[in-house]
Amino acid sequence: MKTLLETLESCLHEAIAKLGLELPDGFPVKVVPAADVRHGDYQANTAMALAKRLKMNPRDLAAQLVEAMDVALLAENEIAGPGFINFRIKKEAWSTKVASLIGDSRLGVPVVENPQNIVVDFSAPNVAKPMHVGHIRSTIIGDSLSRISRFLGHNVTTDNHIGDWGTQFGMVIYGWKNQLDEAALSADPLQELLRIYRSVNALCKEDESIKDACRDELVKLQQGDEENFAIWEKCVEVSKVGLNKIYDRLDVSFDHWLGESYYNDALAPLVEQMQGEGLARESDGALCVFSGETLPPKQDPFKEKRDGEWRDFPMIVRKKDGGFNYATTDIATVDYRLQEWNAQKIWYVVDARQSLHFQQLFDVAKRRGSQAELEHISFGTILGKDGKPLKTRDGDLPQLADVLDDAIKSARSVLEEKSSGLSEAEKETLAKVVGIGSVKFTELSHHRASDYIFDLEKMVALQGDTAPYLQYSFVRVRSIFRKLEEEVALDGEGISIQEDGEVHLARTLAKFGEVLPTVLDGLKPNVLSSYLLDLAKAFHSFFEACPVLKSEGDVRKTRLVLCELTGRVLEKGLGLLGIQVPERM
Numbered sequence: 001m002k003t004l005l006e007t008l009e010s011c012l013h014e015a016i017a018k019l020g021l022e023l024p025d026g027f028p029v030k031v032v033p034a035a036d037v038r039h040g041d042y043q044a045n046t047a048m049a050l051a052k053r054l055k056m057n058p059r060d061l062a063a064q065l066v067e068a069m070d071v072a073l074l075a076e077n078e079i080a081g082p083g084f085i086n087f088r089i090k091k092e093a094w095s096t097k098v099a100s101l102i103g104d105s106r107l108g109v110p111v112v113e114n115p116q117n118i119v120v121d122f123s124a125p126n127v128a129k130p131m132h133v134g135h136i137r138s139t140i141i142g143d144s145l146s147r148i149s150r151f152l153g154h155n156v157t158t159d160n161h162i163g164d165w166g167t168q169f170g171m172v173i174y175g176w177k178n179q180l181d182e183a184a185l186s187a188d189p190l191q192e193l194l195r196i197y198r199s200v201n202a203l204c205k206e207d208e209s210i211k212d213a214c215r216d217e218l219v220k221l222q223q224g225d226e227e228n229f230a231i232w233e234k235c236v237e238v239s240k241v242g243l244n245k246i247y248d249r250l251d252v253s254f255d256h257w258l259g260e261s262y263y264n265d266a267l268a269p270l271v272e273q274m275q276g277e278g279l280a281r282e283s284d285g286a287l288c289v290f291s292g293e294t295l296p297p298k299q300d301p302f303k304e305k306r307d308g309e310w311r312d313f314p315m316i317v318r319k320k321d322g323g324f325n326y327a328t329t330d331i332a333t334v335d336y337r338l339q340e341w342n343a344q345k346i347w348y349v350v351d352a353r354q355s356l357h358f359q360q361l362f363d364v365a366k367r368r369g370s371q372a373e374l375e376h377i378s379f380g381t382i383l384g385k386d387g388k389p390l391k392t393r394d395g396d397l398p399q400l401a402d403v404l405d406d407a408i409k410s411a412r413s414v415l416e417e418k419s420s421g422l423s424e425a426e427k428e429t430l431a432k433v434v435g436i437g438s439v440k441f442t443e444l445s446h447h448r449a450s451d452y453i454f455d456l457e458k459m460v461a462l463q464g465d466t467a468p469y470l471q472y473s474f475v476r477v478r479s480i481f482r483k484l485e486e487e488v489a490l491d492g493e494g495i496s497i498q499e500d501g502e503v504h505l506a507r508t509l510a511k512f513g514e515v516l517p518t519v520l521d522g523l524k525p526n527v528l529s530s531y532l533l534d535l536a537k538a539f540h541s542f543f544e545a546c547p548v549l550k551s552e553g554d555v556r557k558t559r560l561v562l563c564e565l566t567g568r569v570l571e572k573g574l575g576l577l578g579i580q581v582p583e584r585m
């Protein structure tokens with residue numbers, strides 16, 4: 001189904017053709033939603049831009065265009081200022097639109113014309129450590145972008161590129177051999193791994209010989225020592241179990257879990273090839289790629305450290321000691337994704353602090369002939385109420401599991417007052433849906449590049465721009481249908497949009513299909529979040545102004561269909577953010 005915006009754009013195209021005007025190559029004919037609905041529903045500035053090109057008077061051209069446009073859809077159109085066209089959609093056209101939306105399982109969202117193979121690399125924690133609050137952002141943003149792209153018709157592959165081969169294993173294996181508490185390990189493996197990791201990490205800072213011992217364990221692992229390999233395997237296995245518990249709570253899943261270790265065998269031949277092609281060369285004993293074109297001098301964050309001979313900071317692909325690293329692995333990972341999955345786009349949802357790494361990686365990929373579009377979807381930091389990065393009282397990053405528990409507890413206390421009619425078991429389930437939903441919505445309602453303050457009280461509040469507000473709006477829609485005594489056919493028959501409240505709700509519902517695709521323009525789920533808040537507000541104003549159950553005939557039917565559509569779009573939209581809706585609250 002075409003959106004109204006698309007329909008208007010093609011009407012405008014036809015009008016231009018009808019007037020016999022020559023449209024310059026690639027000239028954009030664009031219609032946008034009106035900034036202020038008092039002046040119209042949509043707006044176009046095509047007449048101004050085109051008049052300039054064709055040396056015509058812009059207001060005259062606007063008037064001619066309006067005259068030539070197919071009017072079935074449109075009421076009086078206004079020409080404003082130097083030649084803006086404001087389009088006003090006719091009430092009958094809103095009725096037709098609502099009638100078609102209620103019969104459309106996609107709720108008016110068009111399928112993309114050019115489906116792409118998109119690989120989404122997100123979450124990707126380092127194993128042998130529990131996930132901490134910093135993993136919220138990548139996990140939740142990546143999951144929702146994957147859901148949205150899939151719904152729009154792209155071919156999406158999600159991959160959890162876990163850090164299962166890092167230097168942390170030197171310490172973990174040393175700790176495993178010297179400090180492991182078997183009982184604690186079977187009770188809560190991830191906590192025990194974290195404990196030994198922290199304790200050995202502290203020892204290393206005091207004692208050089210322990211640091212050396214850890215390095216030896218790492219080297220043994222890398223050389224395939226059987227005992228160390230078995231310990232490593234065990235660590236990865238229990239870590240995955242622990243990680244999956246969190247992903248289950250978050251309702252997040254992956255098509256693949258190809259961690260860093262998956263690429264081990266590919267690294268030596270890869271580096272050899274890069275050296276052979278002259279892409280990598282030795283410098284100070286390490287093998288490096290100098291990413292000459294990536295960093296214009298002004299943006300070079302390592303200006304001070306820059307090697308005198310080379311303008312830019314190199315990407316090390318083989319360390320002095322002969323070992324490979326994170327960067328080498330990521331190059332091999334690009335190869336795999338291109339070859340095996342035919343990736344046309346790869347999205348890396350990773351902390352902004354890794355931006356240099358990704359600039360280098362993307363540059364190297366391009367120089368090795370990749371045509372794929374690689375994108376670093378970066379994000380800022382989660383802050384505490386003091387405006388500094390969120391930390392526990394001990395100064396550690398809070399564990400993700402604890403953050404979720406706290407959110408559920410806060411949600412529960414809000415619901416305790418609100419939902420007195422529910423059983424204990426119902427309240428518990430509801431607190432999970434609301435608590436987890438709150439964490440996700442807070443994440444997804446901010447622009448990803450900005451830092452935000454993690455304020456539990458605010459995010460679980462029923463008022464404000466929150467998940468509970470949206471979930472409650474859904475519940476309110478559902479409760480109308482529970483009160484309904486008769487059977488109503490929820491179809492397009494007899495729909496008649498008349499009142500302002502109805503028009504505004506219809507207009508907002510029709511926008512779903514226009515807004516959703518734009519989320520992918522800047523890879524910004526917050527665009528969908530603010531749309532859903534607009535929808536809930538439009539619904540509440542409609543509901544106040546237009547009685548539903550007290551009305552009759554076609555009016556009643558029309559309003560019930562508007563309610564039903566609101567419920568469907570809220571459920572779908574929240575679902576695309578990974579947020580569930582409750583039936584009651």
Ligand code: ARG
Nearest residue numbers: 121124125126161162163350
């Ligand atoms: N494990 C990395 C970290 O915790 C993130 C990995 C992101 N993905 C990638 N292909 N580099 O920082």
